[in-house]
Amino acid sequence: MNINISKLISEKTESIDINLEYDLKASNLLYDYNIVQASPISLSGEIHKENEKIFIDASFSGEIVFRCSRCLKEFEKNISGDIEFDIQVTEDKDNNDNEYLNGDYLDLSVILEEALAFSLPMKVLCSEECEGLCPRCGQDLNINDCDCDLETIDPRLEKLKDFFSNNEEV
Numbered sequence: 001m002n003i004n005i006s007k008l009i010s011e012k013t014e015s016i017d018i019n020l021e022y023d024l025k026a027s028n029l030l031y032d033y034n035i036v037q038a039s040p041i042s043l044s045g046e047i048h049k050e051n052e053k054i055f056i057d058a059s060f061s062g063e064i065v066f067r068c069s070r071c072l073k074e075f076e077k078n079i080s081g082d083i084e085f086d087i088q089v090t091e092d093k094d095n096n097d098n099e100y101l102n103g104d105y106l107d108l109s110v111i112l113e114e115a116l117a118f119s120l121p122m123k124v125l126c127s128e129e130c131e132g133l134c135p136r137c138g139q140d141l142n143i144n145d146c147d148c149d150l151e152t153i154d155p156r157l158e159k160l161k162d163f164f165s166n167n168e169e170v
Contacts, residue, residue: 070132
């Protein structure tokens with residue numbers, strides 16, 4: 001999603017309106033955040049320049065189908081957020097903002113993906129009450145309980161079970 005900002009840099013225009021759709025199919029976000037599929041993400045806002053900085057004020061929204069981290073069930077969630085971002089325009093090769101600029105073009109896909117990543121939860125759950133899958137038999141504990149004995153202690157750690165049972169102060 002490259003935007004030509006040459007008129008903005010040369011101050012021939014005061015601002016550039018953004019109204020775009022971004023498809024996540026080629027993004028690494030699909031793999032990193034348990035995303036099964038996503039509708040195109042709508043991005044709208046404005047790009048303007050003040051002094052030697054370019055400011056991006058925008059908002060995004062879209063529908064994303066996730067896979068629950070506990071029970072692996074697919075569920076749909078509306079995702080939205082705001083982007084307030086500024087870029088220093090310089091000829092300095094060591095400037096970190098150069099990753100967003102390519103000549104007279106601004107790469108909005110990198111900025112949008114960063115904002116999306118920050119708006120997504122670290123652990124995607126279908127609901128806060130999700131019980132997940134049984135670690136022994138794989139039964140979905142949201143649907144049925146299982147008869148597995150989950151109290152079994154690893155024999156290597158069994159001596160630690162009685163470590164504090166003597167009510168002694170440490």
